[in-house]
Structures are given as structure tokens and as C-alpha cells.
């Protein structure tokens with residue numbers, strides 16, 4: 001029996017490893033890594049910390065029990081927490097000593113261990129952590145990327161029990177590949193953020209925190225929308241992986257707009273405003289060269305993120321985005337506007353209104369919410385506005401996490 005089990009489990013791990021190489025976005029990858037590690041060990045919950053400088057930053061959490069109780073428990077993902085890499089915490093100890101730590105009951109730690117269990121998550125979420133398996137995420141070149149914690153192993157009847165040595169070996173087998181994949185995705189994210197930095201040098205309104213928030217808000221709106229519309233989970237995963245990065249690049253086409261317009265302090269003239277509208281087309285041109293799913297979505301979003309549900313947006317249908325004599329308008333309407341662009345439109349306007357801009361102070365939150373409700377059916381897709389309101393506490397948590 002045990003041989004068969006081993007073989008099956010190991011095949012599962014090999015398959016899981018193979019899937020890792022297709023994922024582009026860091027968060028999608030963390031989601032996947034944690035899910036696979038929990039599946040291998042039949043664990044209820046888990047979290048991932050990533051190494052940021054000399055600290056560990058809490059980056060991802062999954063928790064089946066909390067998710068069942070409250071579907072907005074996704075907000076825990078956006079908790080902002082950093083812990084030092086030292087012997088005081090379990091994760092810190094695993095990172096510092098590059099070793100795994102297996103604990104049967106965190107509320108009954110032995111006297112001879114240097115670390116203590118941090119109860120803050122249990123206390124704020126009323127979850128009960130019991131058994132923990134903590135593994136450092138090390139690349140094949142022995143570089144520490146972060147720490148993964150798998151929490152509360154369960155038997156077939158759902159009762160919590162300690163992790164086994166066998167679990168530990170299986171997770172270790174998987175953790176190495178996972179660390180290398182995370183490192184690669186982090187590099188992709190870095191390059192994207194650098195592209196955004198270039199755009200930011202030209203257009204100081206389009207900042208790193210703004211695009212991080214827009215990316216994260218879009219993912220959450222999409223996820224809830226997809227659940228409402230019973231989209232298959234494989235499709236949801238695929239879209240989430242490329243939506244965040246594409247959404248972050250919505251305004252990158254502004255690099256092609258002249259400083260005289262982009263940096264003008266006073267009101268733009270009608271002619272200047274017309275020229276500004278071309279940032280949508282320039283953005284689309286940047287991504288249309290190649291034809292991966294990711295490029296397609298990035299081009300779609302860049303081109304359509306200023307369209308409005310009632311048809312009063314821009315740039316409308318454009319036959320050939322490379323043509324030198326493009327004329328703008330009339331706008332696309334309703335479902336003619338691609339879904340990712342409808343989502344970005346809402347997330348982008350919300351975040352811009354909540355933020356300080358050269359031409360305005362942040363609006364009070366209530367006024368922003370009233371505005372978004374009033375623009376339902378006008379600027380925004382009504383179903384997306386409903387979705388947005390349903391997950392508003394998650395959106396607030398995102399604003400906290402990416403506050404600067």
C-alpha cells in the first residue's frame with residue numbers, strides 16, 4: 001500500500017512541478033504552490049513569507065476553514081506583516097537556520113526551543129492553529145527565497161493531526177522547484193515594475209502603488225465575477241495569472257505622449273485632450289507585436305480602459321491600430337468592451353479618486369462610493385459595480401497593503 005501511495009504522490013509532485021513553469025505572475029504562483037503543498041499533505045491552511053531584504057514579509061495565506069465561514073476571508077491575503085529573520089519566530093528560525101520545523105501542537109512548544117508561536121493570526125481570525133510544517137524555500141543554488149508554512153494536517157474525517165516525516169519529505173521535494181519558479185516570477189514582476197517606473201518618470205500620476213492596487217483590485221473583482229458566472233476554475237486561474245500584470249500596464253502607452261501635454265499643469269485644451277486619448281492606441285501597439293495570451297490581454301486593456309458602458313468613452317472601434325491616420329470614437333458599448341478592460345476601468349477610476357493627483361485632493365471615501373454607484377450603467381458595467389460593492393472590505397485591505 002505504501003509503495004503505491006508513494007508512487008502516486010511522487011507523480012503528483014512531478015506534475016505539480018511541471019505546472020509551475022507555466023505561471024507568470026508571482027501571486028498566482030504562490031497561490032498554486034501553497035495549494036499543491038497543502039494537497040500533498042492534506043492540510044487545512046498555509047501561508048507563504050517571502051524574503052525582502054533582511055526580513056520575511058507575509059505574502060500569502062490560504063485557509064479552508066475560514067474560507068468556508070466567510071467568503072471575504074480573502075482579505076487576510078492582504079495583511080501587511082513583516083518579521084525579522086531570527087530565532088524568535090517559527091518562520092524566522094526556519095529561514096535563519098535554513099531548516100524545516102515540524103511542530104505537533106504550537107500551543108505546547110517544548111521549553112528547549114528558542115522560538116514562540118505568534119498568536120496574532122489566530123486571535124484576529126478566530127482560527128485554531130495546531131500542527132505546523134515549516135519549510136524554507138531555497139532555490140537549487142541554495143538561495144533563500146522565503147518560507148512556507150503548512151498548517152493543520154487532517155485525517156480523512158477532517159480531524160487535525162500532526163504532520164508525518166513522510167509529509168516533510170514530500171514537501172521538501174516540491175519546495176525546491178517552487179522556490180526557483182518563485183524567483184523567476186519575481187524577476188518578471190521586477191521587469192514589469194521597471195517598465196512602469198519608466199512610464200512614471202514621464203507621468204508622475206501613474207505610480208507604483210497605484211498600479212499595484214489596480215492590479216490587485218482587478219484580480220479580486222474578476223474572481224468574484226467569475227464565481228457569480230460559474231466560470232471553470234481552470235479558466236479562472238489562467239485569467240488571474242495574466243490579468244494582474246496586464247492591468248498594471250494599462251497606461252503604459254503614455255510614454256509616447258509628449259511632455260508638453262503629459263506634464264502640463266493647467267487644463268488641457270480640446271486638441272491636447274484628443275492627443276492624450278491616443279495613449280490607448282500606443283499602449284495597444286506595445287503588446288500587439290507578439291501573440292501570447294498575456295500580450296493579447298495587455299493590448300486589449302490598454303486600448304479599451306477608457307471605454308464606458310454607455311458608449312461615451314474612447315477610442316471606439318479602430319480598424320488598424322498601426323495606421324497613422326486613426327480617428328477616435330464613437331465609443332464601444334456594454335459587452336462590446338472586453339471584460340478585462342471593463343474591470344480595469346472601474347478599478348482605475350476608484351483608485352484615482354481615492355488618491356492625491358496634481359489636479360485634485362483625494363475624495364472622501366463616501367463620495368467615491370456614491371460616485372461609483374451613480375455611474376453604474378453609465379461609465380461602469382452594472383454587474384461589476386455590484387461585484388465591487390460585495391467585496392469592498394477586500395478592496396479596503398488592498399488599499400492598506402499597497403498604501404505606498
Ligand SMILES: [Fe+2]
Pocket residue numbers: 250251279305306
Ligand atoms: Fe489611461
Ligand SMILES: [Fe+2]
Pocket residue numbers: 206210214250251348352
Ligand atoms: Fe491609472
